[in-house]
Amino acid sequence: MPVLLMSVLSLSRFQFAMTTLFHFLYVPLSIGTSLVVAIMETTYVFTKKEIYLKMTKFWSKVFLLSFAVGVVTGIIQEFQFGMNWSNYSRFMGDIFGAPLAIEALLAFFLESVMLGVWMFTWDTFKPSIHVIFIWLTWFASALSALWILAANAFMQHPVGFMINIKTGRARLTNFWSVLENPQLWREFPHVLFGAFTTGAMVIAGMAAFGLIWKQNHEFHMKSLRIALLVALLSSVATIAAGDLQTRYIINDQPMKFAATEAIYKDTSSPASWRLVALVDTKDKKVTESVDVPYLLSILSYHKLSGSVKGMDEINKELHAKYDKKFGKDMNYYVPVKTLFWSFRVMSGGGVFIVLICLLGLFFSRRKKNTLLKKKWLLWGLGFSTFLPFIVNSCGWLITEMGRYPWVVYGLQTVSDAVSPTSTVAGLLFTNIVYFLLFSFIGVFMFYYSRRVLQAGPDQADQNNEDDVYSSSSLKKGAYN
Template sequence: MFTVLGLSRFQFAMTTIFHFFYVPMTIGLALAVAIMETTYVVTKKDVYKKMTMFWSKIFLLSFAVGVVTGIIQEFQFGMNWSNYSRFMGDIFGAPLAIEALLAFFLESTFIGVWMFTWNRFKPAVHAVFIWLTFLGSSMSAIWILAANSFMQHPVGFEINQTTGHVRLRNFGDVMFNPQLWIEFPHVFFAAVCTGAFVVMGCSAFSLLRMHMGNKDQAVAAVEADSEKQAKVNLFTKSIRLAALLGLIGSICVITYGDLQGKYIVTDQPMKLAATEGIYEDTGDPAPWNAVALINEKDHKIEGSVEIPGAMSQLAYGKKTGAVKGMNTVNKELHEKYDAKYGKDMNYYVPVTTLFWVFRLMVAIGFAFALISALVLWFTRKKKNTLFTTRWKLWIMGIFTFAPFAATTSGWLVTELGRYPWLVYGYQTIADGVSPTSTVPNLLFTCIVYFLLFLVLGGVMVFYTRRTLHQGPFYKPDDGNGPQPAKVHGAPARVALA
């Protein structure tokens, strides 16, 4: 661990994971807020404007922290991975430059215009600004993932015989990399789920704060207070919108995740075998290891619970088909690369980690679909029982944090499953490290970055919590102390039992 390679990997993982908390959250919240404002434009109902302005506060916090952490992450390429930057700069530089000059500028420009022009444009025009912000965020993901997809599946390049570095030959091949157009939809819809469950969970916590005493007391308190009725109405509408987005997003995440699994059967067979705990070649049809005891030292499975034939269905979409085990794939990689990298190269990936984080990611994805469907049912107009059932609100509140566990798990599967490669088949992780990095420097920067992330995370949590406590009708201090804003118009009735 305390080597230049180990600390460089740890630092990059730490910065990327923390940054990736906010990227999906920003994209997902931008979509949710854009839909809220568009609904306000169409229906002219003030509640949707209140929803837009309230959730935009958390969206803007996420955007700000995401920008800061993104800048820190980009430093990594020059600080700790300069050999990688030299080797792949011709490929990696183009998408990153376009992302900064086009997508990020679009996003950052229109988020500023949108923030400060609520009363300067017609509602329909103002809504266009948040959609352009959302478009910029989504385009940023495309360009970043184009570079990452090249690392997973290199295309459209040639090796410069003078420098030994990769040189861009066909930009179209890079942008139409089949890996990209399976990976991007999976990441995008994961972002939709993240935004949806942040809205849903925060709304649930806000409703829980209104539960003073038992169910009957809570209902009586709401029915006696028009502002509380308006809050329940606003958060219930937020929850229903989030549940709809969560249901659509989770179904699409599962679909594209399945396509990714089928794609890596031939493209990255070691990754597939590791996520499924397969050391030896399976029979035909192939069984699926639901759970397994993994012995990484001896490269074998000590025991497992198998579902007959399920792996063939997952890998090939049919009832037949054998799957290569890691031991076979390892032999094939040695035969292919020993002349270049030597016989001592280890091609086995961190199997135990990949096996379990993959199952965590999949379990959360299916839980998203189930919870979203149930929430839509529990908040139906004829019988809305959500507010009066505390355990339902608690489950939704706890699942505020589930998207971050799922996206982190997905990142670990994607990146650890590529070990030992930085650029698959062309550059190893060890070859990409900066030759000038030292252990003391890396330890110092790891500590500094960790403390910085701790502060940024604390700021994000503090201001998000304060925003939720102030509520959607909070009015800033006017000199006479903070006062709740007046609720204009009669609030829509919400069934409380």
């Protein structure tokens, strides 16, 4: 095993997982926080109450921090397809490159230019115009998600292409069907609503800490309620979209689905759902499990009956289907334990977020707000600041590892996709540097966000970005 761990393939895979997971901590955070900030500024425009302007400026600091880290780690994503996965890029470029280019042209320009305008024109435009720029920024970031997921959806479920027999590479035949990909229209809402939930939950959690620290009570209570409402609606939508996606995957990528439920042998009908299980991947069986009767049939088919195919059977089918092209030695079993537990953390976390949002909104209702007395709930909300990141990462682990052994489902294996020129030494070096760099940046990002909260909203106006970049910060003691 240690020899295997140090191969070009495993190091490339590790690097991809590390860079994308780190990047995807900040992407949903900035999409979600920009939405809440935009809602706050819109409220200010309509109510003209200063507190909403204060909220906008205060929470935008968290948004801007996450945006900065999201941008810089995003460049890695575009470069690494060519750097580490050049054979993949050659094979898939005709289809995969276009969404990436469109993403930059359509979304990234709009996002970055409008954000630059929004940040520095508080005094130039009247509020009703100024608010447009944050909505455009948010819209562009949501749009970028659509295009990158169009590319990912093709890897999960390739459509609109043919294989050029002469070159052996994929060629686009129908751009429209790449955009209509059923996988995309299940993945995109799930990811997008998940992103809204992430940003809103982080603001809600931070506001809860603000209340625990007995800061500006009115400010944090109002922020908390806005954020909780957004988080509640989005998390319910995320779960609904996730249900849609899961039921699609049962047929489209049965191995992925069977692995998330740790089903080796075909189930009976009705099928029971495994809450927890001890999985023996070596002998391909589940040794112990706690089952909930009927639930798997209900989750899978929304019915009280119906069985689910097991991995052993699916493995046979995949061998029958692909042996001619990829040989008999392929291993079609995906990492079962990772998928099984990731799914439970993801769905459990999702349900937890819905419940805590409901509780938070109930106890902070206008008529009888008793939230401040409910210390356990405030701490629960504070803890929920971090939960969405774990949930998001688990979701991606299921989606990406569940596609194993393919990089493009049924067309190219992961091992055929790596750059032939990559070396173990080079990858080891870059992995270590990325790891150190991400830790460094991540620590500062966390630390500065915490400092923003500790400094409190009354500091927010004074440390306006515009000021720091000109001279007036001098008067305000930034240069002690």
